[in-house]
Amino acid sequence: MLNIRDFAVSFRTRRGEVQAVRGISLDLSEGETLGIVGESGSGKSVTSYALMRILDAGGRIKAGSAVFDGRDLAQAAERDMQAIRGREISMIFQNPRAALNPIRKVGHQLEDVLRRHGRATRADARAKAIEALEAVRIRDAEARYDAYPFELSGGMCQRVVFAIALACGPRLLIADEPTTGLDITTQKAVMDLVRDLTRARGMSSILITHDLGLAAEYCDRLAVMKDGQIVETGPAAALFADPQHSYTRKLVDATPRAGAGLRDLLPLEARTPLADHVPGDRALVQVRDLVKTYPGKSGPVHAVKGISFTIREGQSVGLVGESGCGKSTTSSMLVRLLDRTSGDILFEGLDIADIPADRFVRDKRRSQIQMVFQDATDSLNPRHSARQTIADPILRMSDLRGTALQTRIEELATLCGLPLPLLDRFPHQLSGGQKARVGIARAIALDPKFLILDEPTAALDVSIQAVVLNLLADLRARLGMTYLFVSHDLNVVRLLCDHVIVMQGGEIVEQGPAAQVMDTPSHPYTRTLLAAAPKPPTTNTTTQAAKSAAE
Amino acid sequence: MTQATDIPGRKPDGAWAHLLHVLRENPVTMLSFGMFAFFLLQAFFGALIVPHDPLATNAANALQPPNWTHWFGTDSLGRDVFSRVVVATRLDLTISVLAVAISFVIGSVLGAIAGYWGGWIDAVLNRVLDTIMAFPLFVLAMGIVAALGNTVENIIYATALINIPFYARLVRAEVNIRREAGFALAARLSGNSHFRTLAFHIFPNALPPMMVQVSLNMGWAILNAAGLSFIGLGVRPPTPEWGIMVAEGANYIISGHWWVALFPGLWLMLAVFTFNLMGDGLRDIVDPRRRT
Numbered sequence: 001m002l003n004i005r006d007f008a009v010s011f012r013t014r015r016g017e018v019q020a021v022r023g024i025s026l027d028l029s030e031g032e033t034l035g036i037v038g039e040s041g042s043g044k045s046v047t048s049y050a051l052m053r054i055l056d057a058g059g060r061i062k063a064g065s066a067v068f069d070g071r072d073l074a075q076a077a078e079r080d081m082q083a084i085r086g087r088e089i090s091m092i093f094q095n096p097r098a099a100l101n102p103i104r105k106v107g108h109q110l111e112d113v114l115r116r117h118g119r120a121t122r123a124d125a126r127a128k129a130i131e132a133l134e135a136v137r138i139r140d141a142e143a144r145y146d147a148y149p150f151e152l153s154g155g156m157c158q159r160v161v162f163a164i165a166l167a168c169g170p171r172l173l174i175a176d177e178p179t180t181g182l183d184i185t186t187q188k189a190v191m192d193l194v195r196d197l198t199r200a201r202g203m204s205s206i207l208i209t210h211d212l213g214l215a216a217e218y219c220d221r222l223a224v225m226k227d228g229q230i231v232e233t234g235p236a237a238a239l240f241a242d243p244q245h246s247y248t249r250k251l252v253d254a255t256p257r258a259g260a261g262l263r264d265l266l267p268l269e270a271r272t273p274l275a276d277h278v279p280g281d282r283a284l285v286q287v288r289d290l291v292k293t294y295p296g297k298s299g300p301v302h303a304v305k306g307i308s309f310t311i312r313e314g315q316s317v318g319l320v321g322e323s324g325c326g327k328s329t330t331s332s333m334l335v336r337l338l339d340r341t342s343g344d345i346l347f348e349g350l351d352i353a354d355i356p357a358d359r360f361v362r363d364k365r366r367s368q369i370q371m372v373f374q375d376a377t378d379s380l381n382p383r384h385s386a387r388q389t390i391a392d393p394i395l396r397m398s399d400l401r402g403t404a405l406q407t408r409i410e411e412l413a414t415l416c417g418l419p420l421p422l423l424d425r426f427p428h429q430l431s432g433g434q435k436a437r438v439g440i441a442r443a444i445a446l447d448p449k450f451l452i453l454d455e456p457t458a459a460l461d462v463s464i465q466a467v468v469l470n471l472l473a474d475l476r477a478r479l480g481m482t483y484l485f486v487s488h489d490l491n492v493v494r495l496l497c498d499h500v501i502v503m504q505g506g507e508i509v510e511q512g513p514a515a516q517v518m519d520t521p522s523h524p525y526t527r528t529l530l531a532a533a534p535k536p537p538t539t540n541t542t543t544q545a546a547k548s549a550a551e
Numbered sequence: 552m553t554q555a556t557d558i559p560g561r562k563p564d565g566a567w568a569h570l571l572h573v574l575r576e577n578p579v580t581m582l583s584f585g586m587f588a589f590f591l592l593q594a595f596f597g598a599l600i601v602p603h604d605p606l607a608t609n610a611a612n613a614l615q616p617p618n619w620t621h622w623f624g625t626d627s628l629g630r631d632v633f634s635r636v637v638v639a640t641r642l643d644l645t646i647s648v649l650a651v652a653i654s655f656v657i658g659s660v661l662g663a664i665a666g667y668w669g670g671w672i673d674a675v676l677n678r679v680l681d682t683i684m685a686f687p688l689f690v691l692a693m694g695i696v697a698a699l700g701n702t703v704e705n706i707i708y709a710t711a712l713i714n715i716p717f718y719a720r721l722v723r724a725e726v727n728i729r730r731e732a733g734f735a736l737a738a739r740l741s742g743n744s745h746f747r748t749l750a751f752h753i754f755p756n757a758l759p760p761m762m763v764q765v766s767l768n769m770g771w772a773i774l775n776a777a778g779l780s781f782i783g784l785g786v787r788p789p790t791p792e793w794g795i796m797v798a799e800g801a802n803y804i805i806s807g808h809w810w811v812a813l814f815p816g817l818w819l820m821l822a823v824f825t826f827n828l829m830g831d832g833l834r835d836i837v838d839p840r841r842r843t
Contacts (some may be wrong), residue, residue: 014576337736358745366742379733383755383839396742428840442737 001204002028002172007064007074009043009050009228020046022228023064028172028204033195035207035219035236037251039461040432043228044208048174050074052091053081068172087117090165094177096157100149106160107133107145110167117168136163137193155186159193166197173198173205179214183322184488188532191218210461212255213534216240224248240537254466256491257536262473265466265495275477279498280313283346284450284482285334290343290353292329303329305506306343311450311499316476316483318493318514320529321503330503331452331486335371336360347450367397367446374455376435380427386413386438387423393445412441415478417471433464437471444475452484457492469496490533494518502526573835580832586825593640603631605638605791614808624810626799632810635791636818642792643822646703647772650710651765657711658718659754659761665719666726667749673723680716688713692775696784706785710775714768721764725757762833770826777819793819 009021021043028034038044049055051066051073066073068089071080085091093099101109110129114120120128126145133141136159149157158178165173175194179187195218198205209215215222216236223233224247231245243249254265263271292304304326311317321327332338334345336357345353347365355363370393373379380389390409394400400408410420416437427435436456443451453472457465473496476483487493493500494514501511502523510523521527574581603621609629617624623632665673683691695709729735730753738752739745777794779785786792788799793815800812 335740337739361739361742361744366740371737371740373733373737375733379737381734381738381752381756384752392738392743393741396747426839439737442741 001030002068004066005064008062009046010062012058020228024230031202033205033219035215035222037212037215037222038225039210042225044225045176048176048208087168088170089172090170091174092161092165092178094180096161097149099161102149105146110164113164113167132163132167154182155190158190171203173203176208185532212251213536216536217534237537250463254462255536262470262495277477279315282313283310284313285311286346288344291341293341302506307508309501314482316497318497318500319486320493325503326506327486327503331454335369335452368449370443370448371452372439372443372456375459376439379439382427385424385426389438390441397446412445416441432460436468450482454486579828583825583828590640593637594644597637597640601634601637603634605635606789617810623814626811632814636815639791639793643773646707646776647769650707650772651768653711654714654718658715659722662719662722663726663749663754666723667730680719684716706776706779710772722757726753729753729756759834759838762837763830766826766830766833770823773822
């Protein structure tokens with residue numbers, strides 16, 4: 001149905017031509033679901049944009065063909081492409097909110113598409129639009145017809161986008177990271193929906209994702225991309241069981257999965273023994289009946305409803321929950337950026353919740369409680385080089401100056417695995433993993449006792465995530481830090497944490513040792529979360545080890 | 552996630568190389584910076600290099616059309632128009648640069664405070680700015696100069712005051728969107744006070760759009776100063792100033808002596824044009840993200 005041959009795409013940039021896709025060949029048959037998996041910069045999204053002929057300025061198809069139903073998409077005239085887009089091939093994008101017009105009702109946006117392609121008339125457009133909304137399992141579609149995108153959740157918006165994509169009965173659906181940024185249970189619901197509907201309509205689909213586990217669960221066949229080339233294709237189970245290419249093996253290894261330890265995520269040669277860390281008995285942080293209530297237009301909003309927990313010295317505690325569960329509010333209060341409404345936060349036995357957040361900056365315990373932020377890009381000042389960023393806390397809260405300061409910065413960079421020549425770069429000149437390292441180096445600059453990690457790997461590629469998680473484990477062992485690891489990803493939490501706290505709607509629904517919560521969850525919500533996580537096929541570690549031994 | 556630029560050993564561009572790159576990349580920027588340099592030369596050295604004394608009158612030589620001795624002709628008192636146009640550059644640039652500098656500083660401070668702390672400070676500031684902007688700005692400037700007295704300083708203050716709202720609003724918006732940004736929170740965790748966070752972490756990030764505003768404003772400020780002089784407020788004759796010269800020349804256009812008004816008007820137009828073109832280039836220079 002779609003035959004891609006020696007497809008190449010390049011971009012003109014300030015420093016010459018960059019080849020984003022270097023001659024790939026792929027085949028997709030009727031009714032098949034193909035997963036294109038790769039890390040950022042691998043050219044997977046560029047491939048899909050080039051197929052739809054919606055490349056940015058400066059990008060063009062250099063060579064090759066993409067024959068869809070007898071027509072070569074690489075050569076087709078723009079007029080023909082307009083007919084193909086939407087009617088024959090549809091696409092759904094990463095950020096559903098950005099794909100919808102924010103000032104028009106979603107129902108009207110659906111009607112536009114239906115009427116434009118002659119699928120509905122003025123008279124029956126409304127009924128057809130509601131029908132389309134019902135098809136993507138939107139409950140109470142009549143009412144949702146009149147909703148604006150901002151009134152809908154991210155998962156709802158993605159369903160509307162999906163409904164628009166399906167409106168003209170296309171034969172091929174391209175989904176570019178359709179669930180990145182959605183909660184794990186929403187991800188499952190949306191992906192199940194996409195799978196069921198494409199199957200029911202006999203459509204083919206291409207799922208582009210960085211998540212090997214997700215692709216393995218929903219695709220018939222996977223193509224692994226790296227640096228603009230396809231390094232391996234094959235059925236998901238085979239790819240996991242016996243990866244042929246070294247890059248595929250690296251990706252498979254780096255994907256968090258049941259039964260794998262932290263070091264198992266790294267390539268075989270980097271698996272040094274993990275230093276033990278033994279949590280102490282003394283309580284470092286004690287939270288008692290912590291409450292945060294925001295004044296809202298329609299009455300007070302209870303973000304955190306009286307939670308209590310204890311973090312012992314040297315312990316790594318995972319705080320898990322979906323967006324809006326209050327985990328970020330809790331971590332903001334613990335790190336003293338936000339004042340609590342009531343309750344106590346004891347740090348080394350003394351209450352720090354009484355000191356207003358504005359004044360805590362001058363408290364001597366400021367340097368003891370630090371945080372690594374979720375979005376490494378957002379948390380680095382675009383105008384400061386890596387060196388200036390790491391120097392900032394040292395300059396503000398210690399007396400280190402001159403050569404001693406530079407030595408300390410370089411020591412921290414080395415500790416965090418940041419090559420020293422990169423210290424003078426600005427954030428936009430660093431990769432995602434390097435930015436994460438700068439953020440970690442800044443947070444540990446003053447040897448904090450308590451480090452809050454707010455989804456530090458959420459925006460990273462899996463192979464980088466594997467390295468950063470291991471870095472965090474090493475730092476914990478070397479510096480004796482206590483972690484509060486905030487995350488939505490239970491697989492990641494299982495790897496790093498001794499103790500897990502599960503939050504829902506501002507309350508703690510379950511807490512206990514990591515193994516106990518993960519393996520024998522007592523609360524139904526924990527079970528839902530665990531069930532929603534993509535489960536990569538188990539790797540055959542023995543054959544892998546035998547293979548590498550034979551090499 | 553942005554692309555990784557992992558070419559070992561390649562150092563990021565320095566400020567000078569970056570400046571050269573910005574100029575080379577955009578011919579319009581190159582042209583505007585060239586013209587800006589042309590005006591700066593006139594402002595610094597104009598008085599030394601002009602062929603005639605801009606104030607020397609010569610009744611016998613009045614209203615001569617452009618010729619080889621008087622390139623731009625002479626005015627009704629026989630003064631050399633070319634010399635007067637060139638010498639006037641210093642005064643006009645001084646007025647606009649100082650006026651823009653004052654409004655930049657005051658506007659930035661007010662806007663940054665309002666944008667960072669919000670609340671009643673923000674509300675009060677916004678209403679005050681609305682009040683200023685509710686007046687026709689040129690009429691407001693006229694009123695201020697008329698009330699305070701007819702001096703160059705008062706033109707500067709008046710021009711500065713009417714431009715403050717533009718800066719304050721821009722800075723307020725730019726600071727406001729970054730108040731809760733990760734790097735601002737991280738700066739607080741690093742032990743920065745609110746003041747330091749605002750001044751050294753958030754405010755510098757507002758500079759790129761500010762530069763566009765500065766350059767547009769320079770053009771307005773020159774027009775404003777010339778406009779005030781044109782209607783007889785501010786700079787007084789016989790001081791060479793583009794606005795006055797256009798006003799004086801306007802009387803003679805009808806009798807066919809077009810050069811008296813045309814050349815100062817042309818210089819005024821070129822100066823405003825230069826500043827309007829410079830905006831994008833200035834922004835690219837102060838934006839570190841443009842350094843690849």
